[in-house]
Amino acid sequence: MTLSDAARSVWAKSPDDEGGWLPLWQHMEDSAAVAGALFDDWLAPNVVRLFAEPFGGERDVARRVLTFLAGVHDLGKATPAFAVQHISLAQRMREHGLYMPANKAALPDRWLAHHSVAGHHLLVRWLAGRGWPKNTARTWGVVLGGHHGTTPDSDSVKAARPDEVPELYGSDTWREVQDELASFVAMRTGIESELDALADIRLSAQFQVLATGLVIVSDWIASNQDLLPYHRGSLPPVRADETRVRRALRRLRLPEPWRPRPLPDVSTLFSQRFRLPAGAEPRPVQRAVHELACQLPEPGLLVVEAPMGEGKTEAALAAAEVFAARWNLGGVLVALPTQATTDAMFARVLAWLDAMGADDQQVSGAITLGHGKARFNRLFQGLFQSGRPAQIGCDEADGPRHSVAAHAWLTGRKKALLANFAVVTIDQLLFAGLTSRHLMLRHLALAGKVVVIDEIHAYDAYMNSYLTKVLTWLGAYKVPVVALSATLPPEQRSALVDAYQRGRGGTAGQPDAGTAYPALTSTTGTSSESRAVRPSGRSTSVAVTALTDDLDQLVSVLRDALADGGAALVVRNTVRRVLAAADRLEREFPGEVTVAHSRFIVADRLRKDTELLDGFGAPGRASRRPWRHIVVASQVVEQSLDVDFDLLVTDLAPVDLVLQRMGRLHRHQRDRPRRVSTARVYLTGADFGAAPPELEPAAARHVYGAYPLLRSAVVLAERFGRTIELPGDIADLVRRAYGADEIGPPEWREAMAAARATWLERTEKRERKAGTFQIAPPSRPGKAIIGWLSASIGETDDEAQGQGQVRDGAPxxxxxxxxxxxxxxxxxxxxxxxxxxxxxxxxxxxxxxxxxxxxxxxxxxxxxxxxxxxxxxxxxxxxxxxxxxxxxxxxxxxxxxxxxxxxxxxxxxxxxxxxxxxxxxxxxx
Known part of the structure; x- marks a missing residue:
């Protein structure tokens, strides 16, 4: 197909230092070809399936639609509002009949018709001119309107209508050129003959979001001058060059989707993937998770509730491998509560991938570590390959060889999650529910992965509001999700199931998923079920003792318990209390006290995490376990760190968090000094002699709230002088502490009722606040996602300020x-x-x-x-x-x-x- 000289004169990219420029027709061809190549070789097959669903599963039709949308994404540049920006290029267009004013000042309202929203209107007009219903045309046009990262809202769409600001769109020759360019792309992509049949297709919100994401990626690649050079001359001839984009993508070297082939035998799978000792077998929970992953009829949510130390992470990774193979997912995302736990998990995921690669699996791809301090993680930085031509592709890495690498182009907060494998803080996942620029890229990344959420109990009402919104979208994308917890309240479990099922077209109010423990809860379609899992037989009996909130008493207890040596962990709810306890203990145990909390510089935090794992980790890691030592820490040791202590002293906290802290007690089989050979926890941080207990003010007012602390005090105080059996008592303790039934002595009831009223009011307020900047759930098919990102916060940010967007309180x-x-x-x-x-x-x-x-x-x-x-x-x-x-x-x-x-x-x-x-x-x- 040829183009008129007027159409050939429209520019997309202004001249570079050497005078080269990019005609719009060339950028359209490049973008369409890039989208086609990404569709063929880069997208996870699961995402391709999602794209094909509206077209009866016809993959080729979906490909033509997407390449067409990518090709016309910059149609709005064929307008006076855009073209007037460059003096010489605009003059050339005038010479070919495209009139526009001499300068930008003559079009003071240019901003009303940014080329993205102008493209939306031009495509809708072009499709309507072919007999399309405007509502259907808008579901295509909104992809153009959103390709700069923000979907247009109804006000901007209305203000930019061609009949409102005709001077910004042009007339006569302008309209002929706009239609000519749209038809040019339709012919080039092969969709021209199918357009009439597509007029009745109702595109879902999911399709529109993911299509916009794919168009954005295609545009970015097609706009890279290092990959796709500009043209010389005034009107380069229109010539199809099938090698132009092929050469560019060969240089970019984007990774292919992961295509795992899991080992069929569960024992062999766990032995090879996780380096089990000779003769060791998977634990019952691990076997049950693998069996269920192989049996589920379709992607869904799998909630794994099992004790600390039972190998839930390995079970989740094994399930991810099975899910990805069964349903053609192209990667895995693992989300964790903190940067420290994310760094620790990154090493474990990398080891899993390396073990898979050693089994001759096709693992090669890109991996990312997602948090604000990832650049200080030496393991991650070592995965960036040496030699970065034009900062695009990479050569082979120096140093240790791994099955995956970090890819230079797939970096930064907008593109990093597009890597095949991502180990991230929970913020990165929650951002998928936040109205922010380029959110479509985050959804495109998630739609092609298995999502694993560790420590899913660890998030407050504000964060859970985002989490449930994200789960609804993951359900709509049919993304398999594995959620892990040792201490999940039943109400929260039901909320997670309900949220995922809403995305699948179900309704809230699913029945309680059961009371067994350990347990697996899974969803199929719009139903859910729970099954009990046989315990592994590993158990720990923990003696529970109350301790006054007196530092001299703390010293006395530790002096006696550690007389023959041992490692004690003292957990405080605030940094102030950590430092006060450390001061007193250092005087009694000089040189034998370590402090760990969140107020260290990055370099020191990383050093301390390493020291904790080297000194108190698993037997294979802790090569320098001291004869006697005390770690005084805040909540930084509470989640996911594989550390093992002989004795625990902990402030009162919500019962699930106390149990998590107890999970750091006698975690591994090892010889222990006689006086600490029996597991014991001392509970402090409250005056348990009062009725009700007098709570530590900072924890009650600012950290956890009085109500969950009082309910935790009830169930824990009942065990004073007795034991808690781990894991046998976990489910009952969590269920009672988080249930709706009144608990506690009569003399506590009035204080607990007042605390409950305050708690409910605060929770409702936080949930309402969280909803202010959340995306809407998926709308009905056929409705354009106009306004989907209204009230946008701008760019997401994984530094401390950014975390405030999905975490409550002042950043x-x-x-x-x-x-x-x-x-x-x-x-x-x-x-x-x-x-x-x-x-x-x-x-x-x-x-x-x-x-x-x-x-x-x-x-x-x-x-x-x-x-x-x-x-x-x-x-x-x-x-x-x-x-x-x-x-x-x-x-x-x-x-x-x-x-x-x-x-x-x-x-x-x-x-x-x-x-x-x-x-x-x-x-x-």
């Missing part, structure tokens, strides 16, 4: 910690390893990238005390303006301390040391 302020020496010069902290300490830091110019990378490892999350404008202004006032030119640290204000670690914010004194982290003092002195 934490982060600062970059530096040390001022005696001469007033700024330096990196002296204790940093590998020659990174005491480096001078310039203030009059941006630091070099290698120094900036070291400085970025000194980022510190400040307590909420400083989450206020005054503190932020003070820190930014001290930050050199020249640092704004550094891409690695431009977002971080500076906190400068002296050689002793002392500094000030808001006239409050503070101190940072590598042993104790950040301390904030009550007075300004």
């Amino acid at each position: 934490s302020l982060e600062a970059l910690l530096l040390v001022r020496d005696e001469d007033g010069r700024w330096r990196t902290p002296g204790w940093l390893p590998d020659g990174a300490g005491n480096l001078p830091v310039p203030r009059e110019e941006p630091p070099p990238d290698d120094l900036a990378e070291t400085m970025a490892a000194c980022v510190l999350r400040l307590p909420l005390t400083f989450s206020n404008p005054d503190a932020e202004d003070e820190l930014w006032q001290a930050t050199p303006p020249a640092w704004e030119q550094s891409p690695l640290i431009y977002r971080q204000p500076v906190l400068v301390v002296d050689r002793g670690g002392y500094g000030r914010i808001n006239d409050r004194s503070l101190r940072y040391t590598p042993e104790r982290g950040l301390e904030v003092f009550d007075s300004a002195g």
Whole structure:
């Protein structure tokens, strides 16, 4: 097909430094060809199936529709509103009959018809001109309207209508060219002859979202001049070049979808994938999960409730392998509560993939680590291959060989999840429910993966509101989801099932999934069922003792219990209490106390996580377990870290979290000192002599709330002087603590009723607040997703500020910690390893990238005390303006301390040391 000179003169990309430019017709051809190649070779087969569903499963029809939409995505550039932006290119268009004003100033309302929403209108008009119903045409046009990352809303669509602002669209020759270009793409993609038959197809919201995501990726690749060079000359001839895009994608080297072939025998599968010792067999829960994964008739939600240490992670990965093979998923996403647990899981997932690769499986693909500090994870950074031509593809990696690699192009918050395998903090998954730019890419990434959510009990009402919204969309995409917990309240389990089933067309109000423990709950279509699993026989009897909230008593207990050696874990609910306990214990046990909490710089957090695992991890890891030691920690040790202690002292917390902490007690088989040979937990952080117990104020007001603490106190106090059997008592304790029945002595009832009223009011308020920026659930087929991202928060952000978007409360302020020496010069902290300490830091110019990378490892999350404008202004006032030119640290204000670690914010004194982290003092002195 040929094009008129007028159509050939329309530009898509303005001239580069050498005078090359990109005609719109060429960008259309490139984008369509890229979309076709991605459809053929890159999309997970499950996503291809989703695309084919509206067309009766006809894959070829779906391909033609998507390549057409990708080809016409920039149709809105064939308008005066866009073309007038470049003087010389606009003049060339005028010479071929496309009139427009001489400059942008003559079209002051250009912004009303951004080329994305203009493209929406032009495609709707073109399709309506062929006899299409406008409602159907809008479900195609909205893909064009959303290709810059935000779907148009009804107001912007109305304001940009051609009959409202005709001067922005042009007439006569302009309209002929617009129609000519649309027809050109229709012919090139082979859809021209099918358009009449497609007019009655009702596209689902899922199709529109995923199609927009695919068009965005196609546009980005087609816009990369390093891959697809610009043209020279005034009107390059229209010539089909099938090798142009093929060469570009060969250079980009995007990974193919994962195509696993799971081993049929469960014993062999677990032995080879997870390096089980000779003769070891999968545990009953692992066998049951694998069996169910092989039997389920269709993708669904699988909730695994089993004790700590039963191998739920391995069971989930085995299920993911089976699900991916059965239903053609192209990868796996694993979500966890914290950065520390995510880093630990990343190593486990990589080992699983390497074991699969050693079995001659096709595993090669891209992997990503998804959290705000991923660039400091050495294992992940080592997976980036050496040599990055044009920052696109990569050569083979130096160092240890792994089955997967990190891909240079699949990085950043918008593209990273498109990698085959992703190990991420839960925020990355929750962002899929947040009205944010380029959300379609996140959905495109999730729709082709098995999703595993670890520690699913660990999220509050605000985060659960996002989680259930995301589960509804995952259900709509028929994505298999595996949710893991040792301590899941029945009400929360039902909420998860209900949310997923809504996406499958079911309704809320599914029956309680059962009371057995361990248990598997699974969904099929719009129904769910639960089945009991035989316990493994591993059990721990934990003696429970109340302990007054007195540090001298704590010292006395630990002095006696550790007289013959041993490792004790003391868990506090706030950093202030961690440091107070550590102060007192260090005086009694000098050199035998370690502090762990969230207020350490990144480099120190990573070091401490490693030290915990080396000293107190599994027998194969903990090669340097000390004779006697005490770890005083906040909740950072609560989730997913495989650490093992002989004795536990814990603040009162909601019962599921107390049980999680108990899961770090006698976790592995090993010889223990006589006095701690029996597992024992001491419960403190409340005055249990009062009726009801007097709660620690900060935990009751700011951390957990009084009501869940009081209900936890009821069920735990009943065990004082007795034992809790793990896992036998877990289900009953969680069910009673989270149930609706009144519990506790009569004299507690009035206080508990008041606490409950406050709790319900707060929960309702948080859920209402969470809904403000959430996406709508999938709409009925045939309705355009116009306004789907209304009230957008802009870009998502996995740093502390971004986490505030899906976590309740004020976002934490982060600062970059530096040390001022005696001469007033700024330096990196002296204790940093590998020659990174005491480096001078310039203030009059941006630091070099290698120094900036070291400085970025000194980022510190400040307590909420400083989450206020005054503190932020003070820190930014001290930050050199020249640092704004550094891409690695431009977002971080500076906190400068002296050689002793002392500094000030808001006239409050503070101190940072590598042993104790950040301390904030009550007075300004």
